[in-house]
Amino acid sequence: MMDVEILSRLQFAGTIMFHYLFPPLSIGLGLQLFLCELSYYRTRNPAWEAAARFWTRVFAVNFAMGVATGIVMEFEFGTNWAAYSRFVGDVFGSALAAEGIFAFFLESGFLAVLVFGWDRVGPKMHLFSTLMVFLGSMFSAVWIVVANSWQQTPAGYHIVWQDVQGEMTPRAEVTSFWGMVLNPSSVDRLTHTLIGALVLGAFFVASVCSYYLLKNRHHEVARRCLSIALPSALLFTVLAAVTGHDSAQKLVETQPAKLAAMEAHFHTSDEPTGLTLFGWPDTENETIHFSIKLPYLLSLMVYNDPTVPVPGMDQIPEDERPPVWLPFQTFHLMVGLGTMMIGIAGLACWSWYRKTYEQKRWLLWAVVFMPLAAMTANQAGWITAEVGRQPWIVYPSVQDGVEMMGLKTADGLSESVTAQQVLSSIILFGIIYSLLFAVWVFVLNNKIQHGPESGEELTEYKRKLKADSMSEKFGQSGKSHGGDMLEEGVR
Amino acid sequence: MNYELLTFIWFVLLGVLLTGYAILDGFDLGVGILHPFIAKDDRERRLVMNSIGPLWDGNEVWLVTFGGALFAAFPVAYATVFSSFYTAFFLLLTCLIGRAVSLEFRSKVHTPAWRKFWDIGFFLSSFTAAFLLGVAGGNVMAGMELGPKYLYEGNLLSQVYWYPLLVGCLTASLFALHGAIYLYLKTEHELQARARRFITKLFYLFAGLYVVVSFATFLHVPHATENIANYPILWIVPVLNALAVLNIPRAMHLGKPGYAFFTSSMVIAAFATLFSVAIFPNFMLSTLDPAYSVTLENARSSRGTLQTMLIIAVIGMPCVLSYTVIIYWIFRGKTKLDSNSY
Numbered sequence: 001m002m003d004v005e006i007l008s009r010l011q012f013a014g015t016i017m018f019h020y021l022f023p024p025l026s027i028g029l030g031l032q033l034f035l036c037e038l039s040y041y042r043t044r045n046p047a048w049e050a051a052a053r054f055w056t057r058v059f060a061v062n063f064a065m066g067v068a069t070g071i072v073m074e075f076e077f078g079t080n081w082a083a084y085s086r087f088v089g090d091v092f093g094s095a096l097a098a099e100g101i102f103a104f105f106l107e108s109g110f111l112a113v114l115v116f117g118w119d120r121v122g123p124k125m126h127l128f129s130t131l132m133v134f135l136g137s138m139f140s141a142v143w144i145v146v147a148n149s150w151q152q153t154p155a156g157y158h159i160v161w162q163d164v165q166g167e168m169t170p171r172a173e174v175t176s177f178w179g180m181v182l183n184p185s186s187v188d189r190l191t192h193t194l195i196g197a198l199v200l201g202a203f204f205v206a207s208v209c210s211y212y213l214l215k216n217r218h219h220e221v222a223r224r225c226l227s228i229a230l231p232s233a234l235l236f237t238v239l240a241a242v243t244g245h246d247s248a249q250k251l252v253e254t255q256p257a258k259l260a261a262m263e264a265h266f267h268t269s270d271e272p273t274g275l276t277l278f279g280w281p282d283t284e285n286e287t288i289h290f291s292i293k294l295p296y297l298l299s300l301m302v303y304n305d306p307t308v309p310v311p312g313m314d315q316i317p318e319d320e321r322p323p324v325w326l327p328f329q330t331f332h333l334m335v336g337l338g339t340m341m342i343g344i345a346g347l348a349c350w351s352w353y354r355k356t357y358e359q360k361r362w363l364l365w366a367v368v369f370m371p372l373a374a375m376t377a378n379q380a381g382w383i384t385a386e387v388g389r390q391p392w393i394v395y396p397s398v399q400d401g402v403e404m405m406g407l408k409t410a411d412g413l414s415e416s417v418t419a420q421q422v423l424s425s426i427i428l429f430g431i432i433y434s435l436l437f438a439v440w441v442f443v444l445n446n447k448i449q450h451g452p453e454s455g456e457e458l459t460e461y462k463r464k465l466k467a468d469s470m471s472e473k474f475g476q477s478g479k480s481h482g483g484d485m486l487e488e489g490v491r
Numbered sequence: 492m493n494y495e496l497l498t499f500i501w502f503v504l505l506g507v508l509l510t511g512y513a514i515l516d517g518f519d520l521g522v523g524i525l526h527p528f529i530a531k532d533d534r535e536r537r538l539v540m541n542s543i544g545p546l547w548d549g550n551e552v553w554l555v556t557f558g559g560a561l562f563a564a565f566p567v568a569y570a571t572v573f574s575s576f577y578t579a580f581f582l583l584l585t586c587l588i589g590r591a592v593s594l595e596f597r598s599k600v601h602t603p604a605w606r607k608f609w610d611i612g613f614f615l616s617s618f619t620a621a622f623l624l625g626v627a628g629g630n631v632m633a634g635m636e637l638g639p640k641y642l643y644e645g646n647l648l649s650q651v652y653w654y655p656l657l658v659g660c661l662t663a664s665l666f667a668l669h670g671a672i673y674l675y676l677k678t679e680h681e682l683q684a685r686a687r688r689f690i691t692k693l694f695y696l697f698a699g700l701y702v703v704v705s706f707a708t709f710l711h712v713p714h715a716t717e718n719i720a721n722y723p724i725l726w727i728v729p730v731l732n733a734l735a736v737l738n739i740p741r742a743m744h745l746g747k748p749g750y751a752f753f754t755s756s757m758v759i760a761a762f763a764t765l766f767s768v769a770i771f772p773n774f775m776l777s778t779l780d781p782a783y784s785v786t787l788e789n790a791r792s793s794r795g796t797l798q799t800m801l802i803i804a805v806i807g808m809p810c811v812l813s814y815t816v817i818i819y820w821i822f823r824g825k826t827k828l829d830s831n832s833y
Contacts, residue, residue, distance in 0.1 A: 064548075065595075068587065075580055077562065078569050082570035085569055085570035086641075089563065089566020093566055096562055097800060100552065105810070105811040111548060116831050117831075164640055167640065173796070174793065174796050174799070416642045446599060
């Protein structure tokens with residue numbers, strides 16, 4: 001039987017990675033959807049409305065998955081990590097509660113108007129609702145990333161010892177709310193995470209539209225959406241690189257162990273530090289096999305100075321070192337994919353500008369597959385950040401010159417929960433999530449294959465809907481259905 | 492503000508969130524429970540689902556916010572309750588996921604087998620979720636085997652016995668009744684007539700269980716009435732509760748379904764208040780030794796956090812309420828199917 005710690009970590013990693021497939025897409029798609037609707041609102045062109053209605057349908061499927069899998073995370077803090085919850089509740093809980101009250105109500109409320117309100121509210125109200133849903137999902141990310149960042153770089157708190165039935169037990173208490181919210185890594189991590197989501201959304205729209213062009217379908221809608229999606233993909237991939245660089249630079253002060261793990265930098269020396277491009281880290285022998293190393297570059301990137309050596313893993317006490325292989329590989333994967341995405345987005349924009357994009361089938365196909373790259377990069381970044389902070393669940397930190405204790409992951413567990421219980425929940429959720437994933441892919445594919453209505457179909461649908469509601473007003477027995485779109489339930 | 496008062500305010504606010512959740516998700520869980528029985532064909536099934544279509548997601552947010560607020564205001568209670576109910580809560584999560592995706596996916600493919608699958612999923616998850624919420628409530632009412640340092644020493648089997656199961660049945664029947672009244676408001680013609688018949692049947696079922704659970708509580712949970720005995724003014728809650736229960740058939744008889752829905756909401760609010768009164772000042776009473784109980788005092792956050800959160804709530808709640816009202820207003824009236832429907 002495996003032990004509770006490993007199982008609980010597996011369970012948390014699994015459920016959060018599955019959850020994390022959806023919110024970034026919701027955030028990214030939210031922006032694209034808003035831009036489509038804004039264009040509709042300004043031009044009143046039915047093709048823009050058809051596009052917005054189509055992306056709404058895709059958005060709704062994805063959003064429902066995000067909501068459904070998100071509640072699991074909130075419950076798991078209490079069910080599996082009770083000791084952690086008692087330790088951080090004073091700090092972490094308020095961010096979570098703020099998310100509920102400031103973000104969830106906003107997004108779920110206006111989601112109703114976004115999804116079900118097309119024929120009930122005017123374009124202005126609908127546009128406003130779309131904006132609110134987009135902002136709501138951004139606020140949600142804000143509070144979650146703040147809560148997570150506090151664990152990585154805690155601030156604005158002190159440790160209080162409480163007498164729990166005869167045993168003195170520590171817990172973190174907030175001393176400054178804003179100090180906690182704006183902890184040293186909040187802003188950097190937040191911008192990088194949000195931009196990662198916007199990259200995914202832009203590439204997702206670009207991908208589906210490029211697919212339509214390849215298959216000779218829905219040209220009108222596809223071209224319009226591409227004119228928004230491609231430039232935003234380029235903008236956000238570049239911004240992702242900039243913000244990623246900023247985040248990494250901070251690590252040398254806040255979490256040197258994570259930085260050393262990401263670079264598999266085992267030995268500190270007086271020489272400037274090089275950057276490893278590829279390799280296979282071997283923790284036991286403290287070396288990297290098959291590596292290609294560029295001299296001076298890591299020092300330059302971290303300190304903006306090629307000569308200052310970067311501290312390595314040997315500066316970290318042995319029992320506080322994170323695993324190296326996984327953060328190294330996921331970090332390099334993320335950077336590699338990011339570079340590739342900048343390249344593809346740049347090429348696509350250039351040829352779009354030259355009006356040759358639609359002839360370059362290889363480029364269209366490349367863009368079709370970019371959402372996978374973006375999603376993988378998001379996941380890889382998350383793994384780097386979370387595995388790189390082990391064995392700490394809450395990092396130790398220095399507040400006003402006083403050293404504060406941290407909390408190790410192993411000490412955060414629920415003591416009353418057995419390995420058997422965790423294992424059965426992993427199996428249960430493994431089955432449910434596999435089923436869900438299959439259904440999600442299937443339904444999403446269905447939506448994409450069906451595609452948007454054309455401008456004319458939409459105009460016809462609206463005419464029928466109007467006729468129906470008129471006949472009802474005058475007490476005649478109007479048809480109960482308003483045309484093909486109703487029958488189909490094509491939402 | 493005084494620490495004791497702040498603590499009490501947060502206990503009340505959590506009660507408000509729980510009440511809001513029970514009233515709002517109560518009717519859509521109820522609609523899910525009734526779904527296979529009340530709708531005869533595919534169009535009616537879609538109507539029933541779409542009656543809660545724009546609303547269920549927002550309703551569930553009350554539970555999420557309740558969880559977050561409990562975590563923040565009383566972390567020890569959050570940690571202890573959630574880890575004690577490990578298996579039950581994972582089943583509840585399964586149900587909440589199942590419900591969300593059943594609603595979302597059902598109408599996406601046009602084959603009878605596909606729809607049947609999600610119909611069953613929708614019913615089972617709605618019913619089980621309502622039932623499990625009741626079982627958890629019953630266990631918390633009766634107290635649990637809490638050992639030293641807030642460590643739960645019981646297991647799933649010690650949570651599944653006659654009293655919580657009865658409370659589970661009561662909750663499911665109340666939500667079903669609440670949902671039936673909601674459906675009566677949102678439907679027309681034949682479907683509405685069927686909803687009317689369900690209201691009558693469910694009312695008898697619920698009223699019967701209400702009497703049984705009241706007696707069972709007197710017998711099995713003697714401490715539940717202590718607070719009422721100490722503060723006789725609190726008698727007002729069970730009395731109003733009983734009156735509200737009786738008012739449901741009266742309002743329906745008078746032909747005022749909106750009033751009946753308001754009344755069933757008040758019944759739920761009264762139950763939530765009774766529950767809070769019964770457990771106060773504990774979150775989880777230890778049946779092993781009262782000294783091990785999780786109380787308001789030993790579970791709460793620091794004064795600063797409670798104060799900050801109160802500011803957050805004061806800013807946030809009016810916003811939440813105003814857009815909740817806007818959304819319910821936009822989707823008022825009888826449910827109709829259009830191209831955006833499930």
